Amino acid sequence: RMFIGHYAPAFIAATSPKAQRLGALFVAAQLIDIAFFGFVLIGIEHMRAVPGFTAMNAMDLYDMPYTHSLIGALGFAAAWAVGTRLLGGSWPAAAIGAAVVASHWLLDLLVHAPDLTLLGAGPRYGLGLWNHPAIEMPLELGLTGGALLFYAARTEPRGAGGRVSLALLAATLAGLQAFNWLEPQPATPINPVPASQPLLALVAYALLAALAFWVARARALKGGPRVRLV
Secondary structure (H helix, E strand, C coil): CCCHHHHHHHHHHCCCCCCCCHHHHHHHHCHHHHHHHHHHHHCCCEEEECCCCCCCCCEEEEECCCCCEHHHHHHHHHHHHHHHHHCCCCHHHHHHHHHHHHHHHHHHHHHCCCCEECCCCCCCECCCHHHCHHHHHHHHHHHHHHHHHHHHHCEEECCHHHHHHHHHHHHHHHHHHHHHHHCCCCCCCECCCCCHHHHHHHHHHHHHHHHHHHHHHHEEECCCCCCCCC
16 A cells, blocks of 8 residues: 655655655545544544455555545645644745645555545545556655655765664665555454554554654755754
8 A cells, every 4th residue: 555655745845945845745645544543543434454456455545534634635635735834934834734734635545545535525545556566666666765765866875874863764665665565464254353453554654754854864955954844
């Protein structure tokens, strides 16, 4: 399933001197899924595991009207923009961060089985690349790897930590994605999924965000330091 590919817009956006830094943008990139798994834990939205639901995973995301509707995604994007302004960020930073949040829905549209809505109900959309691993896997790796290299080329390390942190972030992204892809599908349906599944996802998002904050502090945009909201 689309996982590390969601971070590609964050890497690209973080190279703008007007944008928030990489750590904040990593949170923005997965804000919708962070909310979704939080909602699953408290019973507001729901998912179940159905063996063979798609070729790449068993996730049947049958009830997520608030986080994975287009109107919901835009609402989260607007909330991010408002929060950025309240924390002292500029309007350009708010707009760029909001665009990173909204990009999540568009990238999901590529891979999801039809389970995305426009308004929380009605027709469901999704191009279903989860059923085509030979397309989805190189696409996700290409998006993320290309964006990471773009970020690396337009930033420079502040000492050894700048190189080590980015290398560790890249390795963690690759390792978590491999786990995501290689995790076996369950033998029987699971409804509802155990709390351990959304909790594991939230831990992964937190780990990657922490590493991205480290990278942001250990690297600077080429051409001189920038003062930006982290």
